[in-house]
Amino acid sequence: MNKEKISANNINVHYGDKQALFDINMKMNEKEVTALIGPSGCGKSTFLRCINRMNDVIDICKISGNITVDGHNIYSKDTKVERLRENIGMVFQKPNPFPKSIFENVAYGPRIHGTALDKTDLEEVVVNSLKRAAIFDEVKDRMHESGTSLSGGQQQRLCIARAISVNPDIILMDEPCSALDPIATAKIEDLMGELSKDFTIVIVTHSMQQAARVSKKTGFFHMGYLIEVGPTEVIFSNPENQKTQDYITGRFG
Amino acid sequence: MSDHIVSAYDDQLNLINTNLIKLGGLVESQLKNAIKSLSDKDTSLADQVVNDDNKIDDLEKEIHELIYKIIAMRQPIAIDLRTVLSAVTIAKDLERMGDHATNIAKRAADLKIYMPDSPIAEIASMASEVQLSITKVLDAYVAKSGELALEVWDKDIVIDKSYVTIYKHLLRTMSKKPETIPGCSQLLAIAKNIERIGDYVQNIAEDIHFIVKGEVLIREASNEDDWETLE
């Protein structure tokens, strides 16, 4: 049993007057994949974005409660949000590489954080990130072409390379495969298995089969509440809550 | 439990259910007829039972086809997966039960052998207990009732005890009157068939419980004391 990496405590989120998350308490363990499932609008993406404070950019979004990473509260006053996001990477639903070269896409993070010592070091970081994201072989001959010239699946792996270029501990994935075809999806799921040896991964997914395949632990959200959380095998074979069972067997959406 | 959003999924599940119950009904009537042919010494009824065994085999095959299809098309999980996988074993168990009923009929058809009446009556009584269990287990399946399944499961001990009693009775008869040995050994075999049917009913009850509760029933070690006193 891996030790705890992220702990969400009494998280309540409001968008203006509307409450989106009600008293969420959930722990995620290090170096394993945790999945968040639930129907549309249930708050799972909102919760994911709380972990790297991406909700801060939305003016009307108010968050109460706290989230600790390695014991430190990320919502405390002295947390530097840019350092936080250096440590927690994010991959989005629609692949969004920068309209710059493939090299620049991956080099941008280390550049602004100053983590590479010199030009050779930077090149090494970029190549390693691309290798770990299982895309280096496909792009090694066209590093200076635009990131947007790749296929959907390749773009998404490029985004993963970009996320890991700054050496985070945690990677958040918001429905990373929903815009991809089955083969590209399978490649990313395979990659997740490899990455989870070194990174803590939290993934939001619409596909229950995907959650069952890739994750060790699963949380089921519904209408802003965390209905049930537990080991994936239990959730998908014999969940405790009737709502959970109804959702995963397709009895309501 | 509410319906699946995709109603065709429910239609497919219901089709499997209906066919399983139909199979159960066939087995019920096979057993009833086999015992009747024994009690009434009715060889033509016994022959009918032997022939009707094909229907059971065919229906079991059909149910298998339906199950493969639903697994491929619907990828069932959780309670649906348990339901569908258990349907495989339940169908198999019912088919075996049918085979045992056929065996009983085959033995009952052999009129040349004299079989004493009193053990036959005991056997018929045990058989009717088993028949009740079969009916109850099929009800439990339809109602998806864990409690009913549990009742059937508990009853198996009673049936086992009846078997032991009949066994002892037949042994005594055979040792007292050696000319009854051919007949009694057939009766012994028939009793064993019925006891095996009872075991299969118990299996089905376990499957139903697993479907509903997700837990496996564990059988405690049976009390073998009764075998000690053979006198």
Added chain:
Amino acid sequence: MTRVNNDNRLAKRLNAEKRFQFYCISAIAFSLIFVVILFINIFSSGYSAFYKTVIEVDFDVTQIDEDIATLTDLEIRKLDIFRLSKKTIYSLYPDLDDRKSKKMLIKIFSIEYEDEIKSHLIKNKKNLSNIETILLTASDDVDQVKKGNYPRELSEDRRRIKDIQLSFYDDLEERGKVKYIFNIPFLTRGDSREPELAGVGGSLLGSFFTIITVLILSFPIGILSAIYLQEFAKSNRITDFIEININNLAAVPSIVFGLLGLGIILNVFEFPRSTPLVGGMVLALLTLPRIIIPTRAALRAVPPSIREGALAVGATKMQTVMHHVVPLAMPGALTGTIIGLAQALGETAPLLLIGMVAFVVDVPSSPLDASASLPVQVYLWAESAERGYVEKTSATIMLLLLFLILMNLTAVIIRRKFETKW
């Protein structure tokens, strides 16, 4: 039965569509015809301004005492060859005696003949032959006669050119002494009382300096304001107020800005009047909203996914905006800027108010010298009586249109070249 009805209705719908397309194409054709007529009109009346009539004379260099080759340009300018120049002209008709006729002969040349001879000497001082053939600019009347605009058939007392001058002209024409050459001074010299000598060079540079000033003042302020308002400013009453005001400013008549320039920049701050600097300042105010509005639109058009991608990697707000959003918005911003500048190029009313309308002969050498601008020059010449200014007015309009087209083309090219797929 219903099927037939549907076919009828379909036919009606298709016909309506065809009619609509016809109306649209007619509207476009209608406007295009007007544009073509306009262009033809301007071109036909303006092209002749790029040519001027000159008359060939033979100048006897040996009549000058000094050795030209050794003199500096300034010394050549200071030579007194007034009489010599006149003699040169008289030598076209050696038998001409009476003073009046001689005076008439001189008058068929432009007033600057002495200076033109000196310019020729300066230009060729290294290799002068004894007799130099010099082309002297003809007077405005002769120029217009050559160009076919002069009403020769009127009786002498009703026109300025005299019969004797016409006979000189016809004779010289026959003798092959009248040439029609490309009028470079039109582009390089400033305005003049003499139409044949008037040039657009002063207002050309005036416009150039004005636009440069506008660019330097309005581009940074406009772009930075747009970036701040769009990306950083919190959405509240104050920013709404600012946005409304910027939109309204874009609709304010340009002459109002001229009043502002007159009242404050000239009268209160006492900047030099009539200069491109002040003109540029006034027009910069005018151009600011025209830069801010399209730049904000271009910034808005950058998809939020780019911003999220940058933020998620740990970029600050400033880094996200400057490294990612602004480069993507630049084509739109630049296009807006160039179009704003093109509009400023054509502004006349505010420049009139701050005085860039004076008659200025010298070509400005910096934004601090008084000058006119191209559209103001058009206005000035359009008001003049002389026939010679008509072609020059149209020629100036042609130049103005040329620059507007070039600037708009640049905007289109920039847009095409830098549009990225995101």
